[in-house]
Amino acid sequence: MTEVIEPPIETVTIDVVLSALADPVRLTLVRALAAAGDWACGSDILREAGVTIGKSTVSHHVKVLREAGLISTRVDGIRRLFTLRYDDVEQRFPGLLTMLRERAPAGAAAERS
Amino acid sequence: MTEVIEPPIETVTIDVVLSALADPVRLTLVRALAAAGDWACGSDILREAGVTIGKSTVSHHVKVLREAGLISTRVDGIRRLFTLRYDDVEQRFPGLLTMLRERAPAGAAAERS
DNA sequence: TCCTATGTTCGATCTGCGTCGTACTGTTCG
């Protein structure tokens, strides 16, 4: 089938979202998608995220994020394109994506000497 | 020592908070504390949360939540009292606690048969 | 002083899940 199913945003629970975002790799992928802004394929995301993991692992993480209602998938010829469900997530969990924008503490904490 | 240290809310990262809230038991404990409203001891929380786990497990979860900046601990004679750092968390991550108020899907998913 | 109640810490166990490799599906191009 060419159709890609996604859960209606109303049926998404915060529990599932939290579990999905608890993994550092998935959090990086989400941030990369947020930075990309629009549709991006797997290799684009990996380059943007700066992580090097197997493609089956990427597929696994994408699946988890999709089932958590966070990302959307579209078929484009030979490849799949992914994007953040920005409006849906913002409507369902206002402020969540804003929290994620603050990236991980680069080089440990920014210790105020 | 009678002093209980807590991380300044500015130093708390969303990564740590997400990891802390990803566990179903900890999420239940946080919801119980939110329902309690004010300071509650371990047995109070367990009763409010309706879970039956060993006290060492509770101690472990409380530690994780405290290090994530979510709860505060105070010594009261023979026992420790815990409470949600509501204002701090709301200031640092606006909207987060509101998302958590929506409790878990009672009786599994609301299957649309 | 001794006993009880509340938490913490430590060690051991065990399950969940993140990761990888391989095989498979589907699409595009030569």
Added chain:
DNA sequence: CGAACAGTACGACGCAGATCGAACATAGGA
């Protein structure tokens, strides 16, 4: 048709972390 590419499905492996029990610490009351 056949080769190459993008992603998925599945099985296996290993590790992080959730849980428990026991020992310890501390405060309060008999």
